Amino acid sequence: MRRLALLLFALVLLAACAPRPSPPEGSMIDNILVGDVRETAYRGHDDLLSAGLGLAGLRAKAPAFADTIAPTPAELRRRAIHTNWTGIADFGPLGGYGSLYGAVPDVPGREFSAFARVSGAKSPHRVLVQVPDAFDARARCLVVAASSGSRGVYGAIALAGAWGLPRGCAVAYTDKGTGTGYYDLDSQTGVALDGTRAARGSAPLEFAPDAVDSAHGTAIKHAHSGDNPEADWGRHVLQAAQFGLAMLDRAYPQQAPFTHANTRVIVTGVSNGAGAALQAAGLDQAHLIAGVVALAPNVHVEGRGRALYDYASEAALLLPCALADPRFDRVPFARVHGAAPSAGLARCARLHEAGLLEGTDAAAQAHSALDRLRAGGWEDTALATAASSTTFDLWRAVAATYASSYLRAAPDAMPCGFRFGAIDAHGAPIAADAATRAAWWSDASGIPPGAGVALLGGTDASADPAGAAIDCLRALWSGDTADARTLRASVAATAAKLPRADLPIIVAHGEDDGLLPIAFSSRPYVASLEAAGRRPVFWRVPHAQHFDAFLALPAFGDRYVPLLPYGYAALDKMWAHLAEGAPLPPSRRFTTQPRGAGVLEKAALALDAR
Structure with a gap:
């Protein structure tokens, strides 16, 4: 089965983006899996969405390791999921997550993970697919997301996983060449596929820099891979989508093949993950992507905005x-x-x-x-x-x-x-x-x-x-x-290209974002699409900034509203458009209100205003 999955993966990787130099449109790109595909079931006291922690566990302190020197793969995964949820969502007592918006239900299913490499790259990256047991074979859906910031492969779980998995969608993730597979130069160890530490040469590693005999300290994949991964973020997203389809073939062989013609592929992301989604949209010559929802994207286009x-x-x-x-x-x-x-x-x-x-x-x-x-x-x-x-x-x-x-x-x-x-x-x-x-x-x-x-x-x-x-x-x-x-x-190599004319795109951005200001990123990107005759949906959210997780901090959350609810709402609208034929929502500026000192109220988000 593993050989069949690898073959399917290689065969379906039609180019929405080409290696350098660019080959003819629609040709194959050389994508290589590094090592085995790891398949693991998560049921009972564990699950796909929260590793069995649930909302209460995500609100609590990070789960401890029984042995701090040698944590198990299950312990590492559980804590990685906790870290990535709490790094994105506001779980503060006043923030409304789980009551006003969002949920963390138990979602049993299987994960398929691997190291992969795009052609021309020196270092591999992680791809991971979550397939819920309740996958809806009648309305096939694959949500694809790159990690936010420089996070590891679970870095989009609070958006893509939280929205897609409970709806019966499979979710494919990529760390887009960044991630947390830190390499220790003193011990010459890195991170194996299951998250544990391994010595160089003993197993495929998430990242191992070129040998530097005299170096000490820590090597970080984003900084030291030698690949300028940001220039390939779009290719990473498209590769994750193709890996996701191949793993659905593996999960449900009797219903194979899964292709973009019979499975709706929705690409989404937050921050850098959203920028990667928009890069992928501009490279999707094969019409793999059905729709894009980008939340506070790190995106720039040539001649507009600022990088x-x-x-x-x-x-x-x-x-x-x-x-x-x-x-x-x-x-x-x-x-x-x-x-x-x-x-x-x-x-x-x-x-x-x-x-x-x-x-x-x-x-x-x-x-x-x-x-x-x-x-x-x-x-x-x-x-x-x-x-x-x-x-x-x-x-x-x-x-x-x-x-x-x-x-x-x-x-x-x-x-x-x-x-x-x-x-x-x-x-x-x-x-x-x-x-x-x-x-x-x-x-x-x-x-x-x-x-x-x-x-x-x-x-x-x-x-x-x-x-x-x-x-x-x-x-x-x-x-x-x-x-x-x-x-x-x-x-310059990271600039997003123009997407196809009929691709539905929703961009949502907080007007108070101080890390990726809307004036430098989303606004010029949308303007470039509109100047080219495209019709993206642009949601501007006053009183929303970049880090929902900061809203639990004193004297901060009372000034702002969370951005994540608008991501969930945009994905709802995108699904209604793709699956039910509903029109896309209009571009708009929401009439939000700061939360104040009390609990966040529904009226403050203004999501139901029209």
């Missing part, structure tokens, strides 16, 4: 200073003990000395930094939530990781002096211990810091210790060195 690296490196440079402006006095996470951070004031002074900011005092310099951000297209609603990404040092982590990816850097040759590795309680670099390594696959988000791995280097002993490395990261976008030209070429 993530551009505005992330700008935010890393200017926002620490801009946050000293009085407009941020009451913004959550913009102040530490009520005062502007001293490092931010030092950044103001340094940028002024460099001639980049006006003003002779910190107040004027902060206002000048804010003016520069606004001149670059930042809107005040986005800046308010971008403050949290600054305080959590997310801009620097994103810029360092993406710069390494775009430059195809080795773990010991990251740009601007950065590296990744474990630290002790005092922040000193150390070799990761066995327990820390064992939990990386289940606990990490794909971009350190987190799960015992820190972003190291890139600092000095000056008053603005991160300043010089931030200048370096920004110069990779604005400069004219060989590395800068390489980085910009890598970013």
Whole structure:
């Protein structure tokens, strides 16, 4: 059966996107499975959607390992599912998940997982298909999703799994070349298909960098694969769709073949996963995809908007200073003990000395930094939530990781002096211990810091210790060195192409998104489609920002509404259109209301307004 599945997989991989150089339209692409397909049943005290945790278990602390050094595959999977649910959804007591919207029912079924590689890539990536026992063979449905952010293969379960599995759809996931298969350079171990640690050469690994004899610390697949995976996110999604169809053949051989002609393929995603969905839409020459729902996508098109690296490196440079402006006095996470951070004031002074900011005092310099951000297209609603990404040092982590990816850097040759590795309680670099390594696959988000791995280097002993490395990261976008030209070429390769004219697309985005501002991503993407005669549905959601999981934090959730309900609603509308012939909903701007200090109420979402 495994050989039959592999053969079917190879045969159905018709190109919606081609390897470089591009072959004729509709030709085959070379996709390779690495090792075996792992099939596992989850029933009884376990299931597909929550690993048996249910809503109460997802709201609780992450489940513990019986042996912290050697967790079992089942324990790792359960904790990975918990991590990815809680990293996306708001399970706070006031947020309304499970009562006002969303549910976590028990969904028994089977999983099929494998490592795969797109042609031309050095490193494999994960694909995984969940087939519920209640798969609806009369209305065949396959939901396909790439992970959000740089998360592992379960990174879209809170959207794609939560919507598709209870409805009898199979769900195919891809980590799109990112993920949490961290490689430990000190012990020369990586992550096997079942999530456990394995030595290099002993088993197929999720990621193993080129051998670096003298390197220490941690290698991260997104940063160090050598593939610029973002340029292939669309291909990863299409490959996951074809893998999903092949695994349905394996799960239900008497009903095979499953093809895009008899199985509705809906592609969805959040954040980077949504950007991958839109990339796939632009590559789908074979009409594999029936519809797309993209939630807060990281997407850019040539000549419109701004690429993530551009505005992330700008935010890393200017926002620490801009946050000293009085407009941020009451913004959550913009102040530490009520005062502007001293490092931010030092950044103001340094940028002024460099001639980049006006003003002779910190107040004027902060206002000048804010003016520069606004001149670059930042809107005040986005800046308010971008403050949290600054305080959590997310801009620097994103810029360092993406710069390494775009430059195809080795773990010991990251740009601007950065590296990744474990630290002790005092922040000193150390070799990761066995327990820390064992939990990386289940606990990490794909971009350190987190799960015992820190972003190291890139600092000095000056008053603005991160300043010089931030200048370096920004110069990779604005400069004219060989590395800068390489980085910009890598970013250009990630631009989404025009989808086919009849492909239904719904894009939903929060207007207060400070990580992927709507002005730089969804709005220009939709405008490009409209200029080409396409008719995408565009849902704009005031008072929604990027991280629903942040809504459980004090003084944050009362200002915003969650975005996930709009993803579920958009998928409902897409299914009604595809399966029942209902018209697509209109583009609209919802009349939302901030949650306030109480429990989220249905009226605040305004989903039933029309």
